[in-house]
Amino acid sequence: MNAFGRVFRMQIFGESHGASVGLVIDGCPAGLPLSQEDFLKDIERRKGGIQKGTTPRKEDDLPIFKSGIFNGKTTGAPIAIFFENNNTKSQDYEKHRAVPRPGHADFTAHHKYGGHEDFRGGGHFSGRLTVCLVAAGVIAKKLLSQHQIQVQANIESIAGEPDIEAGLQKAIAAKDSVGGIVSCRTSGLPIGLGEHFFDSVESLISHAVFAIPAVKGIEFGAGFAAATMFGTEHNDAIMDATGKTKTNHSGGVVGGITNGNDLFYRIVVKPTSSTPKEQSSLNWETNEVEKFSIKGRHDLCIALRVPVVLEAVTAMVLTDLMLLEQKMKRTI
Amino acid sequence: MNAFGRVFRMQIFGESHGASVGLVIDGCPAGLPLSQEDFLKDIERRKGGIQKGTTPRKEDDLPIFKSGIFNGKTTGAPIAIFFENNNTKSQDYEKHRAVPRPGHADFTAHHKYGGHEDFRGGGHFSGRLTVCLVAAGVIAKKLLSQHQIQVQANIESIAGEPDIEAGLQKAIAAKDSVGGIVSCRTSGLPIGLGEHFFDSVESLISHAVFAIPAVKGIEFGAGFAAATMFGTEHNDAIMDATGKTKTNHSGGVVGGITNGNDLFYRIVVKPTSSTPKEQSSLNWETNEVEKFSIKGRHDLCIALRVPVVLEAVTAMVLTDLMLLEQKMKRTI
Amino acid sequence: MNAFGRVFRMQIFGESHGASVGLVIDGCPAGLPLSQEDFLKDIERRKGGIQKGTTPRKEDDLPIFKSGIFNGKTTGAPIAIFFENNNTKSQDYEKHRAVPRPGHADFTAHHKYGGHEDFRGGGHFSGRLTVCLVAAGVIAKKLLSQHQIQVQANIESIAGEPDIEAGLQKAIAAKDSVGGIVSCRTSGLPIGLGEHFFDSVESLISHAVFAIPAVKGIEFGAGFAAATMFGTEHNDAIMDATGKTKTNHSGGVVGGITNGNDLFYRIVVKPTSSTPKEQSSLNWETNEVEKFSIKGRHDLCIALRVPVVLEAVTAMVLTDLMLLEQKMKRTI
């Protein structure tokens, strides 16, 4: 499934080198003002070409509204948005067809879809699809901001260095790619979002977060550090009737439910699978392992593009829960 | 929602100190032999009283079959199983009603349900409910074992110590509780389980895993260590046509899809929120922060009980995907 | 799936001659007073033995609350309710095993579940399961009544006779079973329930209604009579700002959405498949068509039991929509 959400639900589609990528949002509240301009900043944040370490591919990523918006506002009907793929170079990819790139979905997709998958540039598995998540995030964040809820993701480290440039320098020096840590903090949340067990906030957030390619781990609050803490140390003492706690080791979620403190979590982004360096993989035609290197444009560190995507999926989950919990109206 | 799964779907119910806890499994293949005996070992693994560090509460946790089993086999109709609550001491809990225990759902549940929640012993939020997950896991693991798929979880460390006894000793010495790390490895999986984006294996596994109380983080394969690896180092080179890779930094999932290697992930379990030590929390009647300590039986380290629960939710997700992907039949 | 609903969701389980039947309701608002007494009237309405034409089977159908109710009120956690099966005579059924009863699920269930199904008394396919629907309906109707919404089903005709006794007399005279028409009217609904296309009120109501065994047709408002009406005749003229219409040919739903008038629909219930009369069917052991007659207790007219079940599924759907549309609170 390429869809997620109970009330505020998104469906994505598209391939890296196909005609376009896009999304449909079903269940968006009616009456939200929405224009192309609302999307530009976040799409820019996600784009390559800004920072050292991201790919020089230039995309004119203008969201094209196809439905659900009328007189500059959402109507309550499904919102379809698409993004054209204008700047693709498929020939770079086709020659590697018989050699599944390590770390990419080439091998698994080939097996799963019987060789019918669109393999050009990763096809449907491409990071290109994250522009659809970003677009949904713009809408979700705009809805949340009307309730004074702010979602903010930041890079915590690249290649182990809190200084981003220093981290990227490692990649450049090694002619390789590097990974990173990204955190996400949401403030202004009401107490009571999330449900016990299978719809816990951690369950839903992690479900959505692992939809982002290259994410391999998530931790809430103190996270893995809790393994070496004592109970009295980890427990967050409640200080007043608003639920404000002295510490926030829980990351703002207790019993699967928001407790009125900041929702905070961290993720790890693996190093970009495509690197300039020579690698080995099986050639499934010759059935021999061969060496090869990947040409073309690729990010040294995909983590740099992730913060805005992380905000997007977080906002999407929280909007859904706000609607479900009736803390956000279905018509503005 | 207290339900999860698309084809193999479970619904849980019950409270720690209510009449019973239980589960309904909808979509279980017909024809699987099933008896009470199948459940005993895993229920025993989950129970307190075995190891130092787990609570002395004795529960006669015999699964009572209410439907869906006929002549010793599953029928294809919903399987209802319940567990009676025989050994509960509610009075221990009621006196703390006005003081939400830090780290527990007392405060969040109170707000979410307007004070109507069953607060005795954590009510529906209690770890007691994990016996329902374990029961579903027994069925799912039995189904998977017919396909030579084995799910095995292990404690990796307690309080930072690979030696469990040493870790527990820390808790005893400090008169406090401690956390731990648990890993889960599944072997024998076919290539091709999981779907791109929102139903990635990582998305579904993490969704289910965060339904287990006290879990605060998850990482697949190299996990957070990937943050400081180079791409060529992290990439798992494919060695032969079965998809066998030289390393398994991806944890057996690439592009959200199983790649034929072991599915491997680690989780962190926070220290038990209830500890023998004095703590502070708000009294919501007096509106003042007061000191209190929790009497009664409690685990020094809840992580000790988690492996069998982790296996259960993992098996549940994988069974669902096996059915969806038509690699497991709906009638045996 | 034996589950239905998005926010207010029910899961049913059980077999006619198994240990019990029951249901779990997930997503019920917290704080609704609920006692066994609330259920007695509707369970009585559904029971046999009251009217000529219904089976003499006596069932002590007391709902046993297993979870989700505390201090006499719903808690917001899943509500599990069981009904024990005390009065079953399986031996009546087993001798017919090789001869699938026409009109029953014997043949289809046998094929679908590879012979593993519980065939005693129809097993999971039995009308016995409708007691679970009735129980969910009691809760849903109680919730709706707090919003002045009333759901009322009535028998319109039996065997074509508006006089019920006359209709049943036809069955008795023919030593056969008969069908009937039942209608359901809901008053007090707000404008705006239901969603365009796949979650239209007609879609959801009919989905739930066809879960009731023996229902073979449904029509909203003028229904099939609309086939011979002119547009200006069928259209309901809006008379005032509340949406009150001069006629109600639409049955209270326009564009899939409630329009503030009574929701009205009719269903047809086929004659009971089991009749005292001799019938023919294939013996799947001898592979020959043979004559047989069904002994034991059976309803002459199952339609007599349907009104309370119809109210139940209608109330269930409407409660779900009221919650989704935020016209009913999640905590009372």
Next chain:
Amino acid sequence: MNAFGRVFRMQIFGESHGASVGLVIDGCPAGLPLSQEDFLKDIERRKGGIQKGTTPRKEDDLPIFKSGIFNGKTTGAPIAIFFENNNTKSQDYEKHRAVPRPGHADFTAHHKYGGHEDFRGGGHFSGRLTVCLVAAGVIAKKLLSQHQIQVQANIESIAGEPDIEAGLQKAIAAKDSVGGIVSCRTSGLPIGLGEHFFDSVESLISHAVFAIPAVKGIEFGAGFAAATMFGTEHNDAIMDATGKTKTNHSGGVVGGITNGNDLFYRIVVKPTSSTPKEQSSLNWETNEVEKFSIKGRHDLCIALRVPVVLEAVTAMVLTDLMLLEQKMKRTI
């Protein structure tokens, strides 16, 4: 929700006078050959301008593939298809804004979406959206035909006349619109599709069918006629091991499950709400009931366009069940 299906799932979007309408199909098996040509015949069947009684609006309804198709075959990734809206005349509609047209969603949509809905030509509620259903149906029918399953819908009567021309003549003579009856027959189905209770074939088919605007009733097999039949008369005697029955009063579904006979049902389509004749409705600005007549192009009898749409939703449900029941592969 504008989405439906569990494995083979469709999401629709668009408005009558917006930029476009379209659909996304998630879960379509990989490897199905698919070209624009596959769609032309069914889109033509749905179009106006062919038969007396349908609107003269000319639409160049060419499906534009946006994703999920590569080298002429489905890839297993979501299939997005758009239809441009080229030939719209919004000005015809805007002048009626304050007077909700009886029988249309104008009033209900206005209330539900707080006046934010796109009201031009019915907006998202327009019959225009059925082209999306038709497109999904083309794909589903092509999948089913590989299993020798054929879905065929026919007009049974218009305005009560089995002769279509005679029925339409009634409308023309009265300068009004008329309704009709449409039936749908599916042959070649395996035994065992559908699930007990909430996912009965009748539940799923009716759910999907009532997503078609103007449908107000559905009956399976003998349908409403069963109300006056005896049990022995209605029961379909099984004749051989394939499940072939002597009669087909059940419409091919027993216990919610297909029995190997033709799936057969009938629906009623109400007369087109827009008619050339003068009507009355409330003007919600003046709050007075006023007379008005609807100009512009409109169908005399919308039922004429329905057969191909009915086939489409039927095929969609059956494809979903074939996949779920593992009788259709996920990769061709």
